[in-house]
Amino acid sequence: MAGRTRCRLSGTLAAVTLAAFVGGVAGASVGGAGQPGVFALLGGAPKIFSQLWTEHGQGLTVTLKIRQYQIHGKTPILSYDVDMQKLMHLIVVRDDFATFAHIHPAFDAATGTFSEPFTEEPSHRYYVYADTTPHGIGQQVFRFTLESDGPPASLRASLAISPASTTVGPYTVTLARTTLAASHPQTLDVSILENGKPASDLRTYLGAAAHAVFINTATLAYVHVHPMVSGATMTTGMGGPAGPRMQMRLPGLPAGMYKLWLQFRGAGNQVYTAPFTLLSR
Ligand SMILES: [Cu+2]
Incomplete structure (x- = not known):
C-alpha cells in the first residue's frame, strides 16, 4: 500500500x-x-x-x-x-x-x-x-x-497563481513550477527545506511521503496523488524518512486553475499543510 x-x-x-x-x-x-x-x-x-x-x-x-x-x-x-x-x-x-x-x-x-x-x-x-x-x-x-449560516460570501474565489515557494512552520516547500501543461501526464518536483538546508526530519504520513490534493477551482474536480521520495522506488514504509525531495506524478489535468494542498509530517509528528495555486493550460 x-x-x-x-x-x-x-x-x-x-x-x-x-x-x-x-x-x-x-x-x-x-x-x-x-x-x-x-x-x-x-x-x-x-x-x-x-x-x-x-x-x-x-x-x-x-x-x-x-x-x-x-x-x-x-x-x-x-x-x-x-x-x-x-x-x-x-x-x-x-x-x-x-x-x-x-x-x-x-x-x-x-x-x-x-x-x-x-x-x-x-x-x-x-x-x-x-x-x-x-x-x-x-x-x-x-x-x-x-x-453555513447566512448567504455564502463567495461561491468562487478569483485566484491567482501562487509563488512556487511557501513557508509552513519551519519548512519552506517549493514546487518546480506552478504552471502545468493541460491534459498531459507529468512529473512535478517538490523540495522541502529547513533553515535553508534539505529538511532531514520528515517522516511518512498515513503511509506515504506526502499527500497532495488538487481541486479545480471552477469544476471542483478532485485529484489525490502521493509523491514519491526522489530516487526511491517506493516510499520507505510506515513512519520512515520522507523527503526532502519528492516527485509527484500527475495525471493529465484539464485546463484550469487548481488549488493544491500538500500535506507532510515533520518534527514532533506534526502534520503541515502547504497551499499553492497552479494553472493548468
Ligand atoms: Cu493521500
Whole structure:
C-alpha cells in the first residue's frame, strides 16, 4: 500500500459544477432524509449510494454523518477496507479554497455510520469529499455540499497563481513550477527545506511521503496523488524518512486553475499543510 503511487481523479468536467448544487445543501436542517453524494471519481462508476446528514451542536459546530449503501440496497455497508491507514478520508474545502481539512471520521461498525464534528465559519459553503474503499467494491468518492449560516460570501474565489515557494512552520516547500501543461501526464518536483538546508526530519504520513490534493477551482474536480521520495522506488514504509525531495506524478489535468494542498509530517509528528495555486493550460 505504502509503495504504490496512487492517483485519484474525481469529477467530470461537465457534471461537477452543476453537481455540487444538484446534490443539495446540508446543514440547515437536522437529520432528515440527508443529502445524496455526487459520485466524483473520474474514470470510475458509482457502485454504491452515499448519503450525508448533519446534526447540530454548539454554535456553528455540526456533526457530519455519512452512511453508504449498496446501490439498490437498504442495508448500510458495514465492511470497509483500510486505505492509507484509514477507513475514510474526508476532505473539506471552504468555498473560497482558503481552508482545507483532511480528517478521518469515526466509524460505528454496528450501524455503518461515519461521524465527525466540523466547525463551520459563518457565510461559507464547504465542499466535502468522502473517499472510501467498501470491501469487495473498490474505491468510491462522493462529494457533498455543506452550507453555513447566512448567504455564502463567495461561491468562487478569483485566484491567482501562487509563488512556487511557501513557508509552513519551519519548512519552506517549493514546487518546480506552478504552471502545468493541460491534459498531459507529468512529473512535478517538490523540495522541502529547513533553515535553508534539505529538511532531514520528515517522516511518512498515513503511509506515504506526502499527500497532495488538487481541486479545480471552477469544476471542483478532485485529484489525490502521493509523491514519491526522489530516487526511491517506493516510499520507505510506515513512519520512515520522507523527503526532502519528492516527485509527484500527475495525471493529465484539464485546463484550469487548481488549488493544491500538500500535506507532510515533520518534527514532533506534526502534520503541515502547504497551499499553492497552479494553472493548468
Ligand atoms: Cu493521500
